[in-house]
Amino acid sequence: MPGPGMEMIGEEEKKALLEVIESGYIYRYGDPKDPRFKRKVWQFEQDFMKYSGAKYAVAVNSGTSALMAGLWALGVGPGDEVIVPGYTFVASMSAIIYARAIPILAEIDESLTLDPADVKKKITPRTKAIMQVHMLGNPGWISEIQKIAKEKNIYFIEDACQAMGATYKGRPVGTYGDFGAFSFNVYKTITGGDGGMLITDKEDTYKRAFAVHDQGHLPLRQGVEQGNRTVLGVDFRMTEFTGAVLGAQLKKMPTIIQKMKDNKKRLKSIISNIKDITFRKLPDPDGETGSLLTFIMPTVESAAKLGKKLGCGVVAQSGWHVYNNMEHLLGKMTVTKEGCPFTCPYYKGGEVKYTKGMLPRTDDILKRAINISIGVVDAGLGSSFGVNVKSTLQEVDEVGKKLRAAIIECLK
Numbered sequence: 001m002p003g004p005g006m007e008m009i010g011e012e013e014k015k016a017l018l019e020v021i022e023s024g025y026i027y028r029y030g031d032p033k034d035p036r037f038k039r040k041v042w043q044f045e046q047d048f049m050k051y052s053g054a055k056y057a058v059a060v061n062s063g064t065s066a067l068m069a070g071l072w073a074l075g076v077g078p079g080d081e082v083i084v085p086g087y088t089f090v091a092s093m094s095a096i097i098y099a100r101a102i103p104i105l106a107e108i109d110e111s112l113t114l115d116p117a118d119v120k121k122k123i124t125p126r127t128k129a130i131m132q133v134h135m136l137g138n139p140g141w142i143s144e145i146q147k148i149a150k151e152k153n154i155y156f157i158e159d160a161c162q163a164m165g166a167t168y169k170g171r172p173v174g175t176y177g178d179f180g181a182f183s184f185n186v187y188k189t190i191t192g193g194d195g196g197m198l199i200t201d202k203e204d205t206y207k208r209a210f211a212v213h214d215q216g217h218l219p220l221r222q223g224v225e226q227g228n229r230t231v232l233g234v235d236f237r238m239t240e241f242t243g244a245v246l247g248a249q250l251k252k253m254p255t256i257i258q259k260m261k262d263n264k265k266r267l268k269s270i271i272s273n274i275k276d277i278t279f280r281k282l283p284d285p286d287g288e289t290g291s292l293l294t295f296i297m298p299t300v301e302s303a304a305k306l307g308k309k310l311g312c313g314v315v316a317q318s319g320w321h322v323y324n325n326m327e328h329l330l331g332k333m334t335v336t337k338e339g340c341p342f343t344c345p346y347y348k349g350g351e352v353k354y355t356k357g358m359l360p361r362t363d364d365i366l367k368r369a370i371n372i373s374i375g376v377v378d379a380g381l382g383s384s385f386g387v388n389v390k391s392t393l394q395e396v397d398e399v400g401k402k403l404r405a406a407i408i409e410c411l412k
């Protein structure tokens with residue numbers, strides 16, 4: 001099964017879904033005076049605000065929608081550059097491109113998240129925002145990236161789609177940026193099949209994001225609408241079914257994270273004294289969700305051998321999570337000022353090209369990195385080998401033994 005949330009679907013989700021069916025209200029809006037209307041989406045937003053500490057939350061139909069609504073709400077648009085890591089799911093780039101802005105790819109470091117030093121080098125007078133991506137259940141270098149954004153007076157955006165439940169310096173990720181985006185697809189910490197959330201502390205960003213996600217309406221469609229809508233929105237709304245499942249899943253999150261952390265600690269301890277492998281750097285080791293264990297082999301050759309032996313490949317091969325594998329961004333979708341389907345005609349920065357090998361440090365790290373599943377079994381992420389959230393410690397030990405033997409053999 002793909003992710004930990006999906007693995008934990010059970011009676012609670014069933015009950016919540018039945019409540020929606022029996023209520024007759026399957027859409028986020030209904031008659032507030034009717035006791036049958038359970039307001040599942042609204043309730044999930046309230047619960048999410050309580051969990052995260054954010055002042056505002058907008059539930060949407062996917063993580064991609066959360067990123068798009070947030071970018072549009074901030075006014076990121078034609079001609080703007082947004083710095084984004086070359087290692088992230090393609091949706092981070094798509095959201096920027098659909099805002100008619102230009103993704104500027106930056107290097108990662110051994111944390112497998114944005115390298116602050118390279119971000120600094122990529123800033124130009126056209127930079128409007130930095131999108132930090134908390135990859136593989138771990139926060140990135142939040143303080144460092146936030147500091148750069150503050151100094152340059154640009155937006156700081158957190159793509160926390162892979163890190164629901166992670167914290168940084170004791171605070172949930174997603175609460176540091178101008179907005180934070182979360183995904184609830186089937187590979188994520190909690191899931192509703194699909195779904196997303198945008199959080200922010202800024203009222204105007206909230207109002208605009210809400211309007212974008214719901215055809216230009218004011219929050220909860222309260223107050224004057226017709227004749228006074230200033231935002232041309234779309235429909236990214238979450239249904240009551242999704243809200244119901246996610247409400248039940250959110251309650252399970254502490255158990256999910258504890259289990260992943262315990263299993264990860266155990267698995268890591270089995271391989272931790274192997275000389276020559278290094279573990280991914282963790283900007284806040286206490287704040288991880290524990291969904292994956294990532295380590296770096298000393299050479300590209302030994303990593304390739306190990307990836308083949310385990311059947312999961314190296315991280316560089318992981319689907320649309322690596323810029324080198326985004327064929328729709330490379331070549332066919334080369335952004336030039338002359339134009340292509342998503343080109344911004346207002347762009348003043350000359351030609352921007354995305355080419356294989358343009359981020360050598362990212363390439364080197366990812367060619368030597370191996371992702372082991374602790375709770376996210378996803379071939380597209382290079383984590384088809386490992387355990388899942390329901391694995392017992394005995395099962396973890398067995399997988400750990402196999403992994404240890406394989407690493408040692410491939411280091412010979």
Ligand SMILES: Cc1ncc(COP(=O)(O)O)c(C=O)c1O
Nearest residue numbers: 062063064089091161162183185
């Ligand atoms: C880093 C990252 N950003 C954005 C997304 C998009 O989320 P969704 O699939 O819910 O649209 C994902 C989903 O995998 C992701 O991993």
